[in-house]
Amino acid sequence: MTRLLSIIIAALLGISGVAAAAPLRVLAIGDSMTEEYAYEFPFSAPESQPTNANTRSWPELLRIFRPTEASLGPLEATGGSYLDLRNAGHEWNFGIPGMTMIFWKNLLYNTPSDDKDEKVLKFGYGLTRDALEDEIGVAQVVVILLGANDLKKEYNDLFNNTEDPEFLTELVSTYLNHIHAWVRILRPNVPIIVCTVPDVGATPQISGTYNIPAKQASTRAKIAAFNQAVITWAAGKNPAPTIARLDRLTDRLFDEHPFQLNGTVFNITPHPENPPTSIFCRDGFHVATMAQALIANEIMVAINAKLGTNLTPFSNREILQNLLGLNPDQPYLTWVSGAGLPGSAMNADPDHDGLPNVLEFAMGTPPGSFSRPLTGSFAPGRSLSWRPDPLGLRFANLIPQESTNLTTWTPVPPARTQTAGDGTVSVTPAAGSKGFVRLQATPKP
Known part of the structure; x- marks a missing residue:
């Protein structure tokens, strides 16, 4: 009944004159790269002030800098605001740390495994699924941004060619496909944005250990083929989800030396204080504000292509000056x-x-x-x-x-x-x- 009421409310909002000028309602299904960094203290805050995050995720950037264009829902800013796997944050943001495509499929279909990492999470699966069912009815577009944790967990085997031969194939055909199908069952016609998966081999946390050039290149080719499989899979759906090319960011990290925006050079090596010129947060795995802005751009471009909207991507100068507090003319x-x-x-x-x-x-x-x-x-x-x-x-x-x-x-x-x-x-x-x-x-x- 709650889910039906949400869908009815969404339909009424969609035909009202007020909604035409309201921010686009975005619901996200993701992991820690999508969760609000304000609650990710292990990496998003400087070492000197570990409870004061100084980096921002793409949902936060949209709220702060594009409040009239897109929204992931009202902000619950107090820690512990939700009874499910979320801590706090936007009501339509289901970015949950530690979640893989496999875990999300298990959550949605109530089929948790005995994976040691999933054991900690599965106790909140039912409440999270209920909350998602309640909220998805208001969404005008759904963004699915998953896969980095799956690649991270299996990167050693991918690098050494010891992975299950079906691992990457099943991520698309079984797990991503089931997540997409679950959304389609509840919202048959809602526009869906599916993000390609950043190549985690570009992160300092991974590349610091897995740094044999030939194996790096081989693993990169596998992940590129996997992302192409995601694109091909999406094209075969009706209606087809639109792809946001997040893999383009890690391609740039691999290929552009130094990495720069308008001549301002960014450092790939993480720093304990998360300075604005760092590409990664201090854990060396999660990308910091600049790269999150580039992620937001890919998502906004995909949404515009799907819906014909005019969400405004962040220009390089805006990223440098407004998001990072740097002088773009430096x-x-x-x-x-x-x-x-x-x-x-x-x-x-x-x-x-x-x-x-x-x-x-x-x-x-x-x-x-x-x-x-x-x-x-x-x-x-x-x-x-x-x-x-x-x-x-x-x-x-x-x-x-x-x-x-x-x-x-x-x-x-x-x-x-x-x-x-x-x-x-x-x-x-x-x-x-x-x-x-x-x-x-x-x-x-």
Whole structure:
């Protein structure tokens, strides 16, 4: 009766005029990566203040920075507010530490195993399932974000090729499939977002031990194939859940050295105080605020694709300034100070060569000495070339623009822009046309 009443209330909310302007109601089924970090003191708080979390999970980021766009429900901030496996937090957030896909399937279908880790959790399974049944009726979209704990538990075997041959296959075909089916039974038409699983081999906690390059590469390939199986499985459903590509984040952690946002470099090695430039919390396994914002972005992009909504992903500058309290212009400030011009504005031109400082940064030319970094000419049959600085391009976009009258400027089309292997960029004018070209440099959003 309680579940039916929740569904009726949700239907009434959905047709009311007020609901159209209300935040999107999101229900999450997950683990500690989804639970509010305010209650994850073992890793989310600095060692010096172990009860004062200074990192945030994606549900918290949505509540704090996107309160009018999306909501995981009213916040119960007092520890012990719930009688189920949750401690406190948002009413529609079922991010429960320690939960695997296997445990969640057992919880939903009342089939707990004798797994030693599950023994601690299973006593709260019934109450948690009841609470989820009560709350799922109000959801406008359901997010399923699971699997990292499953991979963590089996990573030793995956790394050493001693895993059960069916392990990864069954995670999708049995456990994820059953969780999805349970949601579908209660809410046949609710939009569902299924997240791919981050490759836990990218975490310092795992990579510090499992660091043989060939085996690392082999394990990474297995997990990539597993995530592709998740994508293929989803495409075969009707209605199909939409995929949020969280594996893209760990791909970046593997491949981008250093990891940076707009030129601000982040540290992969955990720190006991959880500084804002850490990718991971101090346990070396759970990602910190910056990476949680990137997770939130993938989820918001998936929701927008599924529902046609306009949830606003976090720009890099917003992450740096508003979420982390950093100065997003610090890479420029460090560069201009190193050039002997501390505090010189981005649009200043102290050497009077016609190149504002931010353009000099992107080009790698000295802001205090006259420069002529362009070669060639923007004339029929010829090209104009320059070689930007890769470090400067982390911070600023460099866009070639053309004009026939020095008044109206438009970007040079990609078809007339070429980039060589050494990074040199060349542009050519339209056939038989005379004109002008300029470079516009602006800080990245």
